[in-house]
Amino acid sequence: MAPPRDKFGRPIVVVTGMGIVTSLGAGKADNWTRLTAGESGIRTITRFPIDSLKTTMAGTVDFVSVEPFTSIGLTERLAELATDEALEQSGIGRKGDFPGPLFLAVAPVEVEWPQRMELGRTVGKLDIDYDDLLRISGGGKFSAYHHRFMFGSVAAHLAESFGTKGSPISLQTACASGATAIQLGVEAIRRGETDAALCVAADGTVNPEAVVRFSLLSALSTQNNPPQAASKPFSKNRDGFVMAEGAGTLVLESYEAAVARGATILGVVAGCGELTDSFHRTRSSPDGKPIIGCVLKTLADAGMTPENIDHINAHGTATPENDKMEYLGISAVFGERAKQVPVSSNKSMVGHTISAAGAVEAIFSLLTLEHQRIPPTINYEIPDPAILFDVVGNKARDARVTAVMSNSFGFGGQNASLILTREPA
Amino acid sequence: MTETTTATPGPTEVWITGIGLATSLGEGLDANWDALNQGRINVDEKTFAPYIVHPFARVSLDAQIPKKGDQRQMEAWQRIGTYAAGLALDSAGVKGNKDILGRMDMVIAAGGGERDLAVDSAILSAQAKGNSAPGFLNERLMSDLRPTLFLAQLSNLLAGNIAIVHGVCGTSRTFMGEEVAGVDAARIALARIAAGQSDIALIGGSHNGERKDLLVLYEFGDFNLKDKFTPVWSRQGHAGFALGSAGAFLVIESKEHALARGAKPFARLSNVVADLSARNKPGDVTATLERLWAKLGPLASGGAIISGATGAEPVTSEERAFLQKHGDFAMRATGTRFGHTMETQFPLGLGLAALSIARGALFPADDPSGAEIAMTTPPSQIVVVGVGHAQGEGMALVEAIK
Numbered sequence: 001m002a003p004p005r006d007k008f009g010r011p012i013v014v015v016t017g018m019g020i021v022t023s024l025g026a027g028k029a030d031n032w033t034r035l036t037a038g039e040s041g042i043r044t045i046t047r048f049p050i051d052s053l054k055t056t057m058a059g060t061v062d063f064v065s066v067e068p069f070t071s072i073g074l075t076e077r078l079a080e081l082a083t084d085e086a087l088e089q090s091g092i093g094r095k096g097d098f099p100g101p102l103f104l105a106v107a108p109v110e111v112e113w114p115q116r117m118e119l120g121r122t123v124g125k126l127d128i129d130y131d132d133l134l135r136i137s138g139g140g141k142f143s144a145y146h147h148r149f150m151f152g153s154v155a156a157h158l159a160e161s162f163g164t165k166g167s168p169i170s171l172q173t174a175c176a177s178g179a180t181a182i183q184l185g186v187e188a189i190r191r192g193e194t195d196a197a198l199c200v201a202a203d204g205t206v207n208p209e210a211v212v213r214f215s216l217l218s219a220l221s222t223q224n225n226p227p228q229a230a231s232k233p234f235s236k237n238r239d240g241f242v243m244a245e246g247a248g249t250l251v252l253e254s255y256e257a258a259v260a261r262g263a264t265i266l267g268v269v270a271g272c273g274e275l276t277d278s279f280h281r282t283r284s285s286p287d288g289k290p291i292i293g294c295v296l297k298t299l300a301d302a303g304m305t306p307e308n309i310d311h312i313n314a315h316g317t318a319t320p321e322n323d324k325m326e327y328l329g330i331s332a333v334f335g336e337r338a339k340q341v342p343v344s345s346n347k348s349m350v351g352h353t354i355s356a357a358g359a360v361e362a363i364f365s366l367l368t369l370e371h372q373r374i375p376p377t378i379n380y381e382i383p384d385p386a387i388l389f390d391v392v393g394n395k396a397r398d399a400r401v402t403a404v405m406s407n408s409f410g411f412g413g414q415n416a417s418l419i420l421t422r423e424p425a
Numbered sequence: 426m427t428e429t430t431t432a433t434p435g436p437t438e439v440w441i442t443g444i445g446l447a448t449s450l451g452e453g454l455d456a457n458w459d460a461l462n463q464g465r466i467n468v469d470e471k472t473f474a475p476y477i478v479h480p481f482a483r484v485s486l487d488a489q490i491p492k493k494g495d496q497r498q499m500e501a502w503q504r505i506g507t508y509a510a511g512l513a514l515d516s517a518g519v520k521g522n523k524d525i526l527g528r529m530d531m532v533i534a535a536g537g538g539e540r541d542l543a544v545d546s547a548i549l550s551a552q553a554k555g556n557s558a559p560g561f562l563n564e565r566l567m568s569d570l571r572p573t574l575f576l577a578q579l580s581n582l583l584a585g586n587i588a589i590v591h592g593v594c595g596t597s598r599t600f601m602g603e604e605v606a607g608v609d610a611a612r613i614a615l616a617r618i619a620a621g622q623s624d625i626a627l628i629g630g631s632h633n634g635e636r637k638d639l640l641v642l643y644e645f646g647d648f649n650l651k652d653k654f655t656p657v658w659s660r661q662g663h664a665g666f667a668l669g670s671a672g673a674f675l676v677i678e679s680k681e682h683a684l685a686r687g688a689k690p691f692a693r694l695s696n697v698v699a700d701l702s703a704r705n706k707p708g709d710v711t712a713t714l715e716r717l718w719a720k721l722g723p724l725a726s727g728g729a730i731i732s733g734a735t736g737a738e739p740v741t742s743e744e745r746a747f748l749q750k751h752g753d754f755a756m757r758a759t760g761t762r763f764g765h766t767m768e769t770q771f772p773l774g775l776g777l778a779a780l781s782i783a784r785g786a787l788f789p790a791d792d793p794s795g796a797e798i799a800m801t802t803p804p805s806q807i808v809v810v811g812v813g814h815a816q817g818e819g820m821a822l823v824e825a826i827k
Contacts, residue, residue, distance in 0.1 A: 051560020052567055108580040108601065110538040111642060113562060119641075120549035128549040130542050130637035134476070137644035146646035147815070151536060151580075152602030156816050159701055167699035167817060169609050170602040172535075172580045180598055184613070191620040208563050209570075216572040276531070276594035281498060281576050281585055290594070411576075412585030414597060 004256040006270075007303045010190040012424045016263040017090025017251030018363045019082035022350040023059035023244055027085055032367050035375045036396040040228035040349050042242050048208050055220040057227030058206045059244025059351030072109050074204030076154045078247035078356075079104070083162060083200055086249035090263065092196060093163070100194040102164035103184040104155045105177030105201035107355045111149050113209060115142075154202070164198050175315070175410030176274070177201055178248060178358025179418055183272040185252040195257035201359035202247035211243060217282060219319060231352075232379040233316035233345035234323050234391050241317040244351025248359030255424055267366040268421045270403065271302025277413030284325040284409065291329030294415035295405070299333070302419040304403065306334040309341060309419070311374055311399065313365045313406040314389075316345025317352055322409060327387040342399060343389040348378045358408040362418055365404040369422045373398050436619045440683045440690035440826065441779040443517025443676030445629070447509040448763050448773070449479035449669055454516070454780055456482075461777075461788035466762055468654045468667065475651040478634045479764030481670035484508060495590050500539040500577035501670075503586050506631025509672025510587045513627065517676035518688060520591070525686070528595040530623045531587065532614040534606035534630035534768035535599050537580035540638045544569045583631060593627055604733065605699055605817025606630070607771030611675075612697035612819070618679050625678035630769040634668030643668070648737050648814055657736045657760040658745065658796040664738035666814065669764020673773035691779035692807075692823050696721050699819035710743035713818050714810070718751070721808060721822045728806035729787045730756040731778050733770035737814040744812045745796070754808070755787055755800035762791070771811035771819060778807035778823040 006012050020027065023041025024034040034041075041059045050056040064081065066073040093099045116133075119142070123132040147153055155168040173180040178201030185197030214220050221230040221240035232238040258265055275297055277290035284291060299305060315326055331338035346364050353360050368374055373396055380393035406418045446453065449467040450460035460467075469480045486504060489511030490496050496504060514520040519529070548565050576582050581599040588594045598613075600606040610628050617623040633639075643649050643666075650665035677694055698720045702713035718724075730748065734741050748756055759774055766773060781787045787804050790797035805825040812818050 049559035049563065051558075052564035053560075054567075106601070108537045108578070110540075110578075111638070116545065117549065117552060120552055123549075123553070126550065126553050128553055129546045130641065133549075133641050134637060134644055137641050138647045138649075140647065142645040143647075144645075146642065146648070149642060149645075150603060150815055152605065152813075152816055155602060156701060160703070167605055167609055167612070167701050167819065168602075169600055169613070170606070172599045172601055173597065174579070174581050184598075187617065187622055191616060191622070193616065209566055212563065212566040212570060213575040213578075215567070216570060217575060274596045276584075276588045276597040278588040278592055278594040281582060281589065412579065412581045412597070413588050413594065414581060414585075 011192065012255035013186045013189045013252050013269045014255050014258050015250050015266045015366060016092060016253050016258050017086035018266060018366060019085030019249040020360060020363050021061060021078050021081050022246035022353065022360060023061055024350055026081060028367060035349055035364065036373055038376045038378045038394060040378060042227045042230055042351050044227050053211060054215050054222050055211060056224045057230055057242060059242060060206045061245040070112050070148060071205040071207045072148060072154065075106060075202045076157055078204050079154060079158055079200050079202035082247040082249040086251050090251040092251055097163040098198050100164065100196035100198060101166045101188060102155060102159050102168035102198045103181040104158060104168060104170050105181040105355050106154050106170050107203050107205045108172055109149055109151045112207060115145055158200060162198065173410065173414040174412050175354055176358055176408035176414040176416035177355040178360060179408040179416035181359060182250060182269060182362055182418060183416060186269050186272055189252060189254050195254045197252045199252055199359065200249045201356040203353050203355040204245045206243050206245055214243060221318065229379050231318050231348045233318040233348050233377050234384055234387050234389060235380055236382045236384040238318040238320060238323060240319050242351040244353045246350060246353035246356045246360050248356055248363045250359060250362065267369055268424050269418060270421045271298050271419040273297030273301050274416040277415060282411050283321060288325055288328040288332055290415055291325060291409060292332045294417050295329060295333045298417035298419055304419060306337050308403050309405045311368060311401045311404045312341055312343045313361050313404055314343050314345045315407040315409045316347055318347060323387060327389060339388045340390055342374050342392050342397060344374055344377045344392040346375060358416065361406050362420060365406045365420045368404060369401055369420065372401055437621060438680040439615055439618045439677050439694045440680055441675050441677050441692050441694050442683050442688040442690050443513045444691060444776045444779055445509040445513030445516055445674040446776055447484055447505060447512060448671040449482055451482045452484045453512060458780060461762060464791045470654060473640060476640050476649045477654050477667040479667060479669035480635055481505060490590055498573055498576060499586055502539055502631050502633040503577060503583050505633060505670060505672040506583045507586045507590050509631060510627060510629065510674045511591055513674035513676050514591055523592065525625060526592045529593050530596045530626040531584050531593050532610040532626060532628050533584045533599045534610040535580040535583045535601060536768055538578050539636065541574055542637060602817065603767055604770055604811050604813035605819055606768045608697065608699045608811050608819025611775060611821060612699055614677060615694055615697050618677065624682045627674060627676055629674030629772040631672035632670060632766040632769045634670045634764055634766065639668060650736060656792050657734050657758040658792050658794040660736040661742060664736060666735040666737055666760065666765035669766040671763055671766040671769050671773055673769050673776050675772060675775055690826055691783040693826050695822040695824045697821040701816060702818055710740055710812060710818060711746045714744065714747040717818060717820045721820060724806060726753045728754050729800055729804045730754045730808045730810055731774045732756055732758045733774050733811045734758050734760050735765045735814045736760055740812055740814060755798050757788060757797055771809065774809040774811065775821055775823060778809050781807060782823060782825045
């Protein structure tokens with residue numbers, strides 16, 4: 001039997017439950033089948049009109065509905081679905097009584113347009129300003145909006161539903177949020193504060209203003225037809241990411257606690273690391289140092305070297321900048337091995353689930369370890385000659401995989417990486 | 426390898442070595458301290474009438490955010506926060522120290538979403554005039570939104586701006602969730618340092634209370650204080666909070682790290698605890714606060730409490746019931762003096778607690794209801810209390826270093 005602590009003397013952190021929802025479907029089984037078949041979840045947006053938009057497709061989760069519709073309400077529902085699945089698999093605690101804290105990655109919350117327009121209609125004037133809105137907002141008619149649009153509302157709801165312990169944390173580190181939620185759980189278990197942590201990341205924010213905002217930053221692909229071909233990580237003709245929705249939940253436990261209760265161990269979070277880029281609000285430092293530093297910190301945290309990593313689940317957003325910088329950073333650390341390690345981007349199929357991406361991709365990485373099969377990067381027809389990764393292009397590849405590095409690099413200089421393994425080292 | 430090996434032989438002592446305050450009472454520790462001692466409060470009852478706000482005291486932004494380009498990339502809440510963060514780094518003596526800043530961890534409590542009121546108003550007016558064509562909203566947003574506004578709305582871009590302007594770039598985590606986000610930021614940063622997962626951290630938050638979009642959000646729940654300013658403890662019949670503008674940041678670090686670089690501490694951050702009361706029935710919050718109090722560690726009689734009570738009901742009365750059970754502790758409410766600064770209220774309380782300990786006096790009582798009593802001895806223990814207007818409760822113990 002492996003020792004219950006890692007080589008640094010810390011409790012080993014294992015995964016005993018996983019749940020996932022993406023534009024490909026609900027649940028691990030559906031997602032894995034479609035992901036390894038190279039199917040795309042990207043489609044033309046039908047949730048709202050697409051007139052005047054430069055980007056008209058996204059990886060929306062259209063098979064889940066909430067009433068009345070809000071992006072934050074959908075986010076909450078996706079989080080619940082993923083968490084239900086993860087808890088069922090884990091079998092930890094009792095229903096509504098999870099024995100540990102909640103770490104939730106969630107998009108920033110704002111009053112949304114349908115609700116703002118409802119306020120406008122209530123004003124009943126032709127020229128409306130915020131003083132008018134203020135006059136009609138009180139008195140209890142819109143009290144549900146207060147609750148719905150509090151930043152902490154999703155976490156409070158999940159904490160109550162699943163019975164997590166203590167103060168639930170809602171966090172935001174842009175595209176790295178899902179990885180940060182896992183990292184917070186790993187740290188809490190390593191500190192010995194808890195034997196278990198519920199790490200959830202959800203994003204249901206494909207709405208008109210969100211699409212416009214990313215569009216105005218020129219971050220989105222505009223290759224709308226066909227939508228399935230828009231997300232082209234590592235291709236020469238890539239032109240941006242595709243917004244998407246989804247959720248991922250991981251039940252983390254100390255190895256000791258998981259073994260003691262006879263839980264099935266799905267994998268190990270062997271290492272995590274983060275390093276901030278202070279170069280620019282949306283761009284990476286041209287020298288790649290923050291990405292290099294993030295990857296090195298993660299390897300050090302896991303007590304590993306690049307030789308130990310046999311698959312990279314790339315951030316791979318398909319923006320011209322990200323993919324170039326990711327290759328630069330990885331090749332600086334991995335040297336020649338950067339061309340030999342199979343690399344893939346789940347975002348080619350599920351799009352960029354933004355606040356959820358780090359957790360969604362950690363789950364796909366763990367499924368890769370379980371099935372010893374690497375999901376493809378679809379739409380890889382014209383490789384970028386400047387990116388010399390061994391991209392798993394278009395078709396899934398069977399491979400011996402013992403350790404996966406999963407990267408998340410986001411706006412605001414947020415870089416985070418995870419290393420996931422099958423067995424305790 | 427033996428099973429008894431641990432990475433963290435014992436909890437490390439954590440010191441508060443830097444405080445940065447930029448509030449409605451002024452910028453810097455002296456200006457805020459003087460105003461508190463003079464009983465000065467900065468309230469604006471007119472600009473947003475009938476709503477009351479505590480407006481940000483003007484600062485020369487260039488002093489902490491030298492590049493105009495950086496200032497332009499932010500909205501007010503980010504400028505306030507980036508400014509106050511710079512003050513905290515100055516206070517700790519680490520400003521410009523690339524070695525330390527490059528590995529400094531940052532845990533920030535933030536809201537976000539500052540809106541362009543003119544764009545929103547124009548769209549709502551056009552809708553009222555019958556423009557309901559499909560894609561109308563898209564067209565207006567595509568043409569009217571400033572591209573950079575998004576970056577000023579994103580919650581994690583306060584941290585992003587602090588990294589860019591001040592070079593704090595070890596790690597960066599942003600917590601959301603209104604008041605208790607400020608508690609959890611301190612709680613996680615402290616836990617990491619105490620366990621040896623971090624040496625030094627910047628924690629805090631910022632809030633711009635002079636925003637009609639925020640007033641609308643809180644008006645949904647009838648939370649805004651209207652018409653007339655009263656101290657927090659005198660609002661039972663006239664409940665609500667007056668939004669305040671403030672940035673409050675602290676540098677905290679392990680005792681060993683502080684000693685090695687010769688840093689002088691304000692106080693020790695001994696404990697931070699938090700919970701989520703169900704708030705299903707009367708007394709829930711009072712009971713939660715009692716449980717948190719019991720977890721803080723040994724408390725000697727005759728200490729002080731700095732409360733972030735909002736003035737919203739019924740939760741402020743619930744907190745008061747808890748405070749009355751600890752009447753031997755001199756209590757001060759930051760809400761009376763600074764307004765309600767939401768995510769920032771708890772870091773603000775931490776800053777004032779550490780400052781009071783360092784200056785050997787709790788700032789004077791200022792409350793006609795008698796809830797605040799005089800304290801004549803130098804405080805050696807101050808409990809900071811943060812209770813969310815809608816959810817979340819937390820406390821910290823700040824102590825003198827003997």
